[in-house]
Amino acid sequence: MDAEVLEIRQHMGRFPPFEALDDELLDEVAGQVEVGYFQAGSDILQFDQELHELCYIRSGAVEVRRRTGDLYNRLGEGDIFGHFSLLRNHRVRFPARALEDTLIYFIPEALFVRLCEADEHFSDFVELERPRLEAAVEQHKKANDMMITRVRKLLTRYPVMVEASATVQEAARQITEAQASSALILDEPGDDHDPRHTFTDSQDRPWRLRGILTDSDFRTRIVAEGLPPDTPVGELTGGRVITIQSDESVHEAMLCMLRNNIHHLPVLYRRRPMGIVHLSDIIRYETHSSLYLVSNIFHQSSVEGLARLAPDVRIAFVRMVEEGANSQMVGAALSTIGRSFVRRLLELGEASLGPPPVAYCFMVNGSMARNEQTVVTDQDNALILADDFDPARHDGYFASLAQFVSDGLAACGYPYCKGEVMATNPRWRQPLKVWKRYFSEWIDSPTPERLLHCSIFFDLDSAYGEEAYVEQLQDLIAEKAPRSPRFLAAVARNARNRTPPLGFFRTFVMEKDGKHNNSINLKRRGTAPLVDLIRVHALACGSRAQNSFERLDDIAATQLLAPGVDAKLRHAMELLSMVRIRHQVIDLQQEHEPDNNIEPENVADSERHHLKDAFQVLSRAQKFLKYRYPIPGPSGRDH
C-alpha cells in the first residue's frame, strides 16, 4: 500500500512553479523528493560541484552568492535554486549556503526534465532560453486578448421572470416592485419547443423563454390597444426572442441592439437567463472610456469644469488596467488625456487673455512627452517662443498664460513640479534661439552635476502650438549627442545613480548589501532608472523617438547593445511599468492615494520572481553603461 506524501505535496502546491502543476505530476514530485537537513552556516551547494537535482526550500533560508562573494540572492520557504546549473552544464556556478537551519527537498534531474517537458508554465519559470520575464509579459498579453469586457460584467441582477399565464397587471406589478424596466416571459416547454430557448431552473424544472415585456410594450401594445389588465402576458409574445450569450463582448451586445433596433437584451449563460442589459447600461459603460473622456475635456468651458473630470481620469485608468491593457496602452491613453487638459487650458487661456503676441510652442517633458504617464505624475512643461519674442513687450502675456495653465493643471490633479520645470519659471520660458543654446551647452560642455536636473528636457514633445520648434530642438539633439562622448559619458554616469534592489526576501525588500527595507519606490528604483538608461542609448544613436519602447526599436537597429539585450530591456520595462500601474490600481481600489511605492506583502510570489529578473536586467544594463560610454581622458576629443 502506497501512501501519498501529503505533507510535501500540499506545501509544494502553494509555490510557483509547482502551483500550476496538475495533481498527478505534483503527486509524482512529492513522492520522488529526497530530503536533506542543513544547519545554519553549512554549505548546500559548493562552487563547481556536480549537480543533478533541483533544490526546493521547505523551511529555513538560503543565501546564494556569486563566486566573487557578492550576494546574488536570498531565498526562503518555497523558493527553488539549482535550476540554472541543471539547464547548463550541471556545475554549480553560484554556491548556496544555509542562512538558517534549513530543510531542502531535492528533486531528481530526470523528474525535473519531465516537468519542463510536460508543463509549459514550469519550463517558462525555470528556463534560460526563454527568459521568465519574456514569458510573463507574453502571458499578460495572451490574457489581454481574452479579457475583452464581457457583457455579463454589465449585469447587476437577475431578470424579473413571469409565467405566460400571469396577467399584464401582475407583470407590471412585479416589474415595478423590482424597480426594473422589463421582464422575461416563461412557460413550460411544449412539444414543438425550440431547444435553444429551454432551460431548467434550480429546482430542475424545465422552462421555455417565450419573450420579453418592456416598459414601452405597456404603452404601445397594451394601453394603446385597449387591452384589459387581466390579459395573460403570453398573448403578447410571439416571434423570435433575441438574446446574447454572457461571454460575448459589450461591443457585440451594442451591435446586436442596433441591428435589431431593441433597447433591452436578455443575457443567457448557456440557456439560462442571467439578466437583461439595457442600452443605457452600455452607454454608461462607454462613458468611462478614455476616448469619451478626451472628447469631454474639449467640451469644458472653464477650469472648474475641467477639474470636475479629474476623478474620471482615475476611473478610466482603473478600467483600462482591469481590461488588461499593457503599459504602452495605459501610458499613451493617460498622456493623451494629460495633453488634452493642456490644450484645452491653453485654448481657454487664449480666449481670456487674447491671441498671443508672437507664435509659441507649449512643450511637455518627462513622462507626458514619452507617452508613459500614470495617475501619479507631476506637470513638466516649458514654453518655446518665436525668435522675435521681446521680453519687455511680450513676457507679461506668456507669464500669465503659463500661470493659467499651470494652476489649471494643478486643479485637474497634476501637481506643480517640485523642480520648477514649468513654463511659469522664466528660465524655461524662452525663445527658440535660447533653447537651442541651452541644449548646445548641455551637450558641448557637460558635467554630470550640470546635467542632473535637465535630463527631463531630453524627453520633449509639443503639446500645442508651433510643433516645428520642438522638432528643431529634437533635430539638434539627434545631430549633436551621438558625436559627444563626454556628454554621453555624463548622462550615462547619471543614469547609474539610482540602482534597483536585489529582490525580495520574505516581507522585505532586499538590498545588494543584504540590508532589508519595508517598501520600495518602484519608480525611483525601477522604471525611472530604466527610462534614463534607455535614453542614454537613444541619445547615442541619434534617435528622435521619445517613448522608451520606440527608442528601444531604434537602439535595436544599431550595434550599441549585444543581440537580445534590447528585448530584455523591453520586457523589464513592461513588467516594471505594469507592476507599478497595478499597484496604483490597488491603491485606488482600496481608496488610498496612489503612489509609486509597493509593499512586499502585496507582491504575489510569481510577481516577485519576475520583478527580481527585471531588477537584474536593469542592474546588468547599468553596469554595461560604464563600459559603453567611458569618460574620455583629458586629451579625449569629440569625434
Add this chain to the structure above:
Amino acid sequence: MLSHRLASRSQGLEWPAYLQQRADEARDPLLKAFFAAGCPAPETPIGEAPLVSLDLETTGLDVQRHAIVSIGLVPFSLSRIPLARRRYWVVRPSRALSDTSITLHRITHSEVAEAPDFGEILPELLEALAGRIVVVHFRHIERPFLADAIKARLGEGVLFPMIDTMSLEARLHRLSLWARLQRWMRRPPVSIRLGDSRRRYGLPDYQGHHALVDALATAELFQAQVAKHYDAATPVGKLWT
C-alpha cells in the same frame, strides 16, 4: 524476551555478536535471514551507516491490550531521505480498534477491515529493515510491539539495535547539568515530543500520527540532531541502544 533484554543492557557493543547468535539459533527462515544481515560494527561512523526510520501507529500504548494499525518507514542516510523508497502498510489489528485511535490516526474501520494481517506484510517489513540501523522516536513503542507481533506469528521475538531520537533529545535536555539545575529550580522540563523537538531545530510542523509522516519527521530530526550535536564521524555505538 527477558534474556534478549539482558543482552541489550551491555552498552550496545555486543549488538553484532547478539544478532549473529540469534541468526544461528533462529528456526524461522525469515528471521534467520533478518538476523544474518546483522548490523554495522559499533565503531562505524554514523555518516556511513545505512539507516531506516520507522514508525508504528498502535491502538494504544499497552502491548498487552493494544495492537499495531499502521507501519511507515523510509530508508535514509545522514545526507538524504529518498522518499521514493518509502513504505507504508495499514494492517488489521489483532485487537479491536477503539474510536479514539481512529480519530488519532485517521484510519477508519473499513480501511482496517480490508487490510492484511501483520503476518502477511512481515516478510517485506523485515527485508526493508535488514542490515540497517533502525531510527525511531520513543523506542518503547516500536521495540515491544514489533517483538510481540512477530512472536505471535513466528513463535520467536526480535530485538535489534535502535537509535531513539527521543532519548538523544533527553540526553541533551534532561540529563545535562543545566537541565538538572533547571529542574532543581522547578522549571518545567523541556518537551522532547517529536513536534517540540523538531521545532528546536527549525524543522517545520507536520501533521503527526501518520506512520509514514512520523517516520519522515523522525529521519529529519535525526539528521538535524547529528548536524547540531554530533558529526558524521560519530561511531554508531555511541548512538544506538
